[in-house]
Amino acid sequence: MKVQQISVFLENKSGRLATLTDVLGKAGINIRALSIADTSDFGILRLIVNQPEEAFRILKEAGFTASLTDIIAVEVKDEPGGLAAILKILESAGINIEYLYAFLEKSSNDALVVFRVEQIEDAINLLTKNNVNLLKGAEVYKL
């Protein structure tokens, strides 16, 4: 149920994101979801792509500092309180969410949200038990 995410260090200067997406685009890598966390000096770009291992290799070759991390991709009902319900489940079990962000496209009628948590195995078990649908890596990559 784990999905691989690529994180890349970016300085806050213009053109870096364009360069990076260009590098991936030329290599035929498709971006499924992305988010940027930034401070005044630097940012961390997080990406879900169709070929994470390949994208990771290409980015390193292009001189970026990158890492691969595991996340979970959660289907969230596209209705009021949909996300809140899932957060409540995790919170009640004391599972700490580092960050989350949404996919560009939906999987079905539901929204798809990336969760990065500290205790990833516990979160998978817990959510599955509570009938929350998680997508497998292979499903996410081919969206």
Next chain:
Amino acid sequence: MFNPEIETMPREQLRQLQFERLKKTVELVYENVPFYKQTFKEKGLQPGDLKSLDDLKLLPFTVKQDLRDNYPFALFAVPMSEVVRVHASSGTTGKPTVVGYTQNDIDIWAELIARCVAMAGGGKGDVIQVAYGYGLFTGGLGLHYGAERLGATVIPISGGNTRRQLMLMKDFGTTILCCTPSYALFLGEEAAEEGIDLINGQIKAGIFGAEPWSENMRKELEKVMGIKAYNIYGLSEIMGPGVSMECECQCGMHIMEDCFIPEIIDPETGETLPYGSKGELVFTTIAKEAFPLIRYRTRDISVLREEKCGCGRTFVRMERVMGRTDDMLIIRGVNVFPSQIESVLLEIGETEPHYLLVVDRQGNLDNLEVWVEVSEKMFSDEVRKLEELEKKLRHEIASVLGISAKIKLVEPKTIPRSEGKAKRVIDKREL
């Protein structure tokens, strides 16, 4: 002139005095400092081989690394019970360079500073504001004792606290200010902002040193403060401030040759060069007891001038330091080596750190920015962890350098490399 007999001594007589003192110093270190006995032996030399002053060039050099290797006290030539004070400067690998003084050394140092202050027109009745740092750094205490020796009134205010500096300057009637030239410019600016008129005030001279500066800065300082700005030179290894000082002719700094023998050498070959040549300054101390140094390589680049000076002093003059033979920077009066940054990065587990020191002058204050390329090892997916890394680096670097620096995390390959070797320093200051 504080000591006309010495300061205007005919050169032949001065050379004789130097030779006598050099012989004594060489005997002292040969007998009491194992390091020197060893290096003399390696050259097949004994103190008795010194037949004239020109034989100085036969003696081995001493370099900064020798001081580090003998940390803390192994180069002292007297028992510790004779040492009444130590000073220390920041080291390149965390360990400082330690220097020691006997009471006699302290007295001589005070006399040299008294000569310096007198060169700047100071004497009994003057009020001298010592805004160099007091403490392990030699600047504050060095100027302090010398100004007292001269019979002047000393304000031992140390560095920082600009408002108080200006208040006391005005209320106590400071006539001579001692600090780094960049801090003096800053004080001048602040005074103007606070409506304090320095130009028509009591202050008449400034004794500025401990960092490189320029003729342009001198003009600026003289204009904004209405003073004569004098250049003083020194380094803690040799004594501290007062190794040389400008007279009223302001045409180079007279080296206190009764205490130090200067040489200019080719930094590549080590060959001694004639007066007038540009090269690395080398000093031999000939009046120190606790921490004598033979042919100490300063890494400072200058020129020695022996032409007669209008002031009547016979001591040779050295030109303003024109640069360094190593990559040392002086920032806010503090010596900074890029290798110090490297040691911090190695300590946090980087195997091949890429970093760059960017020094800039904003207003009149130096700013240091340290760029660090984020390696995979340093990188974290979480902003919080990278911010913690930044904070840790800032803290460690401040504790190693003794000055604060802004840390900038940058992407790999941001720092220019030439022939595989990274450039470590960009100095944007225009002096």
